[in-house]
Amino acid sequence: xxxxxxNYADAIKEERKHIAFAKLTNVPSSPxxxxxxxDLVRGMEVYRALGVLKFNNKAAAADLEKLLRSAIAxxxxxxxxxxxxxxxxxxxxxxxxxxxxKRLRPAPQGRGYRIRKRxxxxxxxxDTINK
Numbered sequence: 626x627x628x629x630x631x632n633y634a635d636a637i638k639e640e641r642k643h644i645a646f647a648k649l650t651n652v653p654s655s656p657x658x659x660x661x662x663x664d665l666v667r668g669m670e671v672y673r674a675l676g677v678l679k680f681n682n683k684a685a686a687a688d689l690e691k692l693l694r695s696a697i698a699x700x701x702x703x704x705x706x707x708x709x710x711x712x713x714x715x716x717x718x719x720x721x722x723x724x725x726x727k728r729l730r731p732a733p734q735g736r737g738y739r740i741r742k743r744x745x746x747x748x749x750x751x752d753t754i755n756k
Contacts, residue, residue, distance in 0.1 A: 643753040644716070645700035648746065649692045651723050652685075656745040659685045659720045663747065671697055671713045671751060689747065696751040716752035720745050 626634070652659065662685040666674040671693060678690040693715070701708055723744035729737040 642703065643700075644750060645696055645703050646748060646750040647692050647696035647699055648748050649688060650746045651744050652688055652747060653742070653744050654685055654688075655743040656720050656722045658683070659689075659745050659747060662686050662689055663718045663720050666693075666715055667718050669715055670711060670754070671708070671715060672710050674715055689749075692747060692749050693751075696749050700751050712753060713751050714754050715749060717750040718748070720747050722746075 662678070662681060662683050665681070666677055666689070669677070675690060675693060678686045678693065697708055697713065700713060723746050725744070726742040728740040728742060730740050732738045
């Protein structure tokens with residue numbers, strides 16, 4: 626690698642030092658249900674978001690809580706220190722559809738009704754709060 630490329634790569638690495646992310650793939654719930662919970666915590670401070678997710682009744686909240694804890698742990702490993710309250714926020718969270726499983730359910734008169742078992746992928750990015 627040349628000097629110019631190395632300097633550029635180091636600058637990008639330093640810029641991304643305060644960002645950490647976590648992905649959750651093939652979650653067996655529909656993207657619409659997951660987006661309802663993701664919209665609740667978008668832009669929140671992480672420890673406040675953990676509280677919201679812990680006491681939410683939706684099943685998707687448990688998956689997102691686990692994902693958020695993973696993203697916080699990734700940030701702590703990257704920065705080699707513990708995250709303090711009020712330091713991190715959820716900068717980006719998005720839910721994409723995963724491939725659908727298509728099944729048939731028997732119906733009257735020899736027909737078959739289609740069942741679409743939906744799944745989703747969630748990506749969560751944690752960033753430091755700029756004061």
